[in-house]
Amino acid sequence: AHDPEKHVLDLIGDGNRFSDKIMRKQNTPKILCAGIAVQDIVMRVENFPAPGTKVAASDFVIIGGGCAANAAVTIARLQGRVAFAGPLGGGNDAVSERIVADLTAEGVDCSGAVRVDGGTASVSLILLDAQGEKTIATRRGVNLGHVLPADADRLVADTDAVLVDNRFPEFVTAVCQAARRRQIPVVIDLDQATRVDDPLFALGTHVISSAEAL
Numbered sequence: 001a002h003d004p005e006k007h008v009l010d011l012i013g014d015g016n017r018f019s020d021k022i023m024r025k026q027n028t029p030k031i032l033c034a035g036i037a038v039q040d041i042v043m044r045v046e047n048f049p050a051p052g053t054k055v056a057a058s059d060f061v062i063i064g065g066g067c068a069a070n071a072a073v074t075i076a077r078l079q080g081r082v083a084f085a086g087p088l089g090g091g092n093d094a095v096s097e098r099i100v101a102d103l104t105a106e107g108v109d110c111s112g113a114v115r116v117d118g119g120t121a122s123v124s125l126i127l128l129d130a131q132g133e134k135t136i137a138t139r140r141g142v143n144l145g146h147v148l149p150a151d152a153d154r155l156v157a158d159t160d161a162v163l164v165d166n167r168f169p170e171f172v173t174a175v176c177q178a179a180r181r182r183q184i185p186v187v188i189d190l191d192q193a194t195r196v197d198d199p200l201f202a203l204g205t206h207v208i209s210s211a212e213a214l
Contacts, residue, residue, distance in 0.1 A: 028080055029080070029081070030080075030160050031072075031080060031081070031083075032083050032155060032156060032159040032161075032163070032175070032179075033084050033163045033164075034085040034086055034162065034163070034165075034171065035066065035068030035164050035166070035167050035168055035172055036067060036068055036165055036167035037068065037084065037086055037088060037103065037113075038099070038121055038122040038141075039098060039099060039124070040063050040064070040123075040124050041060075041061075041062050041124065041125045041126065042061050042063060042126045043057040043059065043128070044059040044060075044129075045058070045129055045130075046058070048129055064099055064103065065124065067165035067189050067191045068085075068086055068164065068165050068189075071163050072103065073103065077106065082107075082108055082109070083109035083111065083112055083155075084108050085113060085149060085171075085175060086113060086168060086171060087116055087119065087168055087171055088100065088113050088114070088115055088116065088121050089115065089116060089119040089120040089141070089143075089144070090115045090117040090119060092117075093119065093121060095120065095123055112155050114147050114148075114149065116143055118143050119141065120144075123138070124138040125137045125138075144168065145168065145170070146170055147168065147170070147171055149171060149175060152174040152178035153178045155175060156175065156178045156182055157182075159182075160184060161184055161185040161187065162176065162187065163186075163188075164187070164188055165188075165191045166188065166189070166192060166194060173200060173203065176188075176200065176204065180203055185205045185206065186203055186205050187205070187206045187207075187208065188204035188206070189210075190207065190208065190209040190210060190213040191212075192212070193213045
């Protein structure tokens with residue numbers, strides 16, 4: 001038989017568990033990931049095509065990419081609180097629209113993305129062969145290289161740590177400077193080779209590097 005009292009107690013228990021989950025989420029440190037977000041078109045092939053030929057692909061997927069964006073998704077999937085900030089194309093750039101939609105669907109706060117009219121995000125076509133080797137063709141983003149955050153201090157105001165890549169140095173330098181003013185950790189992810197006297201180094205508390213950037 002239906003027990004109304006038990007039903008109410010079950011609802012209260014569910015509500016308490018939900019509230020506990022929200023509180024744990026709110027108490028979780030928030031990470032800001034600033035830098036590049038791109039779209040990757042990945043195809044798996046047996047062998048790379050020779051010049052002037054074509055090959056059949058056994059698999060095909062469109063996914064998000066870019067150091068900062070990938071880091072943000074990873075944090076979100078680990079149940080962390082995370083935001084993304086970086087330059088992207090305006091509303092007429094279908095690639096940027098999809099990037100923002102996909103990040104938002106993952107639970108990433110994209111309010112720090114700066115949308116640039118006439119700008120376009122980068123797109124890469126990645127071929128993976130049976131041995132796991134890759135060949136990449138990239139259409140670089142347009143009109144995004146000199147974009148700055150609308151308000152870097154506000155971006156880091158409720159942030160516990162910052163991770164940046166070095167694809168958009170002007171943008172992330174402003175973010176790092178704001179983070180250092182708050183005396184919070186700044187992790188610099190070197191995705192591309194740079195100079196030993198790169199000013200970003202002076203702003204980072206931690207530096208990690210891809211093999212290509214060493």
